[in-house]
Amino acid sequence: MSPELNLTYRHLINKVFMIFGLAAIMICLLTLLTLVVALAISGIPHLSWDFFANFPSRFAERAGILSAWVGTSLVLLVTAMIGIPLGVSAGIYLEEYAPKNWITNIIEINVTNLAAVPSIIYGLLALGLFVQALGMERSILTAGLTLALLVLPVVIVTTREAIRAVPTSMRQAAYALGATKWQTVWDHVLPYSTPGIMTGIIIGLARAIGETAPLITIGALTFIAFLPAAPISTTPPFISFQWLSDPFTVMPIQIFNWVSRPGDDFQGNAAAAGLVLLAMTLIMNGFAIYLRFRLRRKIKW
Numbered sequence: 001m002s003p004e005l006n007l008t009y010r011h012l013i014n015k016v017f018m019i020f021g022l023a024a025i026m027i028c029l030l031t032l033l034t035l036v037v038a039l040a041i042s043g044i045p046h047l048s049w050d051f052f053a054n055f056p057s058r059f060a061e062r063a064g065i066l067s068a069w070v071g072t073s074l075v076l077l078v079t080a081m082i083g084i085p086l087g088v089s090a091g092i093y094l095e096e097y098a099p100k101n102w103i104t105n106i107i108e109i110n111v112t113n114l115a116a117v118p119s120i121i122y123g124l125l126a127l128g129l130f131v132q133a134l135g136m137e138r139s140i141l142t143a144g145l146t147l148a149l150l151v152l153p154v155v156i157v158t159t160r161e162a163i164r165a166v167p168t169s170m171r172q173a174a175y176a177l178g179a180t181k182w183q184t185v186w187d188h189v190l191p192y193s194t195p196g197i198m199t200g201i202i203i204g205l206a207r208a209i210g211e212t213a214p215l216i217t218i219g220a221l222t223f224i225a226f227l228p229a230a231p232i233s234t235t236p237p238f239i240s241f242q243w244l245s246d247p248f249t250v251m252p253i254q255i256f257n258w259v260s261r262p263g264d265d266f267q268g269n270a271a272a273a274g275l276v277l278l279a280m281t282l283i284m285n286g287f288a289i290y291l292r293f294r295l296r297r298k299i300k301w
Contacts, residue, residue, distance in 0.1 A: 036278070039271050039274050039275055039278070040271075040275060042267065042268050042271035042272075043268060043270075043271030043272035043273075043274060043275040044272070044275070045268065046268045046269055046271070046272035047272050047275065047276075050062075050064060051063075051064045051065060051269075051272060052064060052065060052066065052069070052276075053066055054066055055067055055224075055225040055226070056068075056223055056224070056225065056254065056257070060265030060266045060268075060269055061265065063258075063266075063269055065251065065254055065273050065276065066227070067224045067225065067226065067227060067248075067249055067254075068249050068250060068251045068253070068254035068273065069251060069276065069280075070227055070228070071140070071224075071228070071248040071249050071250050071251075072209065072250045072251045072277075072280070074140050074144075074228060074231075074243060074248070075140055075143045075144050075147065075215075075248060075250055076144075076147075076205060076208065076209060077144070078140060078141060078143070078144025078145070078147075078148070078244070079144045079147040079148045079151065079205065079208050080201075080205060081144075082144060082145060082148040083147070083148035083149075083151045083152050083155060083204065084155060084201055086148070086152060086155075087151065087152050087154075087155025087156050087159060087200075087201075087204070088155060088159050088197060088201075090152075090156045090159075091155065091156045091157075091158075091159025091160045091163065091197075092159065092163065092185060092190075094107065094108065094111075094156070094160055095159075095160045095163045095164060096163065096181070096185055096189070097181075111153050111156050111157060112153070112157060114152075114153040115153035115154050115157055117153075118213075119150055119211050119213050119214050120213040120214060120217065122146055122147075122149050122150045122214045123146060123213055123214030123215070123216070123217030123218060124217060125146075125149065126142065126145065126146035126149065126214060126217070126218050127217050127218050130142045130145055130146070130218070131218055131219070137245050138218050138219030138220070138247065139244060139245045139246055139247060139248065140228060140243060140244055140245075140246060140248045141244040141245060142218055142219075143215055143218060143220060143248060143250075146214050146215065146218055147208040147211060147214070147215075150204075150207070150208055150211065150214065151204030151205060151207065151208050152204075154200055154203055154204040154207065155197075155200050155201055155204050157200070158196065158197065158199060158200020158201075158203065158204075159193075159196075159197050159200060161196065161200075162193035162194075162195070162196025162197045162199075162200070163189055163193045163197075165193065165196060166188075166189050166192045166193050170188050170189070170192065171184055171188070171189065174187070174188050191295075194295050195291075195292040195295050198288050198291055198292055198295075199288065199292065201288075202284055202285055202288040205284060206281050206284060206285065209251075209277070209280060209281055209284070210252055210277065210281070211252065212250075212252040212253055212256060215250060215252075215253060216253065219247075220248060220249055220250060220253055221247055221248065221249045221253075222249065222253055222254075222256070222257045223249070223257065224247065224248070224249045228242075228243040228246035228247075228248060229242035229243040229246055230243065231243055251273060251276065251277045251280075252277070254273055255270045255273045255274055255277070258270035258273065
């Protein structure tokens with residue numbers, strides 16, 4: 001084949017793959033748009049203040065998501081407070097401090113593999129470890145620990161990738177000025193890698209907010225008509241931890257409960273709850289994008 005024909009052939013292949021990729025993207029976007037529009041058409045008529053302020057009910061017109069969205073918020077709070085510090089700290093240690101030997105290689109392989117483990121496995125692990133072995137109640141704390149285990153590998157992997165992207169020259173410049181290892185990591189590496197670390201955190205929490213299987217495994221309720229104890233009290237010391245041991249439900253389980261019921265009214269409630277869950281996820285991602293933008297501006301300046 002002559003060079004001219006070879007070049008023409010390569011350009012043709014390039015255009016074919018470009019068209020194929022564009023078509024795949026359009027199919028995915030149209031499918032997603034169709035699903036969101038169908039969800040909105042079914043769910044928007046059911047959205048009201050009473051829908052957010054009422055407990056679940058046998059009657060579709062009275063049913064709400066108060067216990068579900070409160071439970072989701074509290075479980076995610078526990079997940080973030082446990083999973084984020086542990087994941088970021090483990091990622092920093094593995095990338096900056098851990099010796100490069102066969103032990104760390106095994107740890108890295110296992111952490112990477114754990115990021116792809118089905119969520120039901122984490123539910124079985126939590127049931128055997130937290131509920132049966134440690135005797136913990138099937139509570140918000142147990143649910144938060146379970147989802148923290150779920151997001152931990154994702155946070156560790158993304159933290160390591162973000163730290164690995166920091167230029168070596170930045171570390172060498174800090175060492176040349178007399179900075180210690182920790183000063184270099186805290187004052188230079190972490191600020192530069194924070195946008196990437198936050199991306200991993202939001203990805204992990206966005207996965208956790210939609211999980212159902214591990215929470216059902218550890219005993220989350222499908223119908224609950226009361227709220228956990230308030231985290232803040234009016235009497236000293238003004239902070240209560242009673243809510244950590246209270247039973248709970250979350251948005252995905254409430255949606256599953258309504259979808260499994262006959263009748264169009266409950267299906268509409270499920271669609272409305274799905275819209276709320278989607279909005280919560282978009283708010284989390286939007287907040288992360290805003291923080292990343294602000295942090296990157298600070299780095300540039």
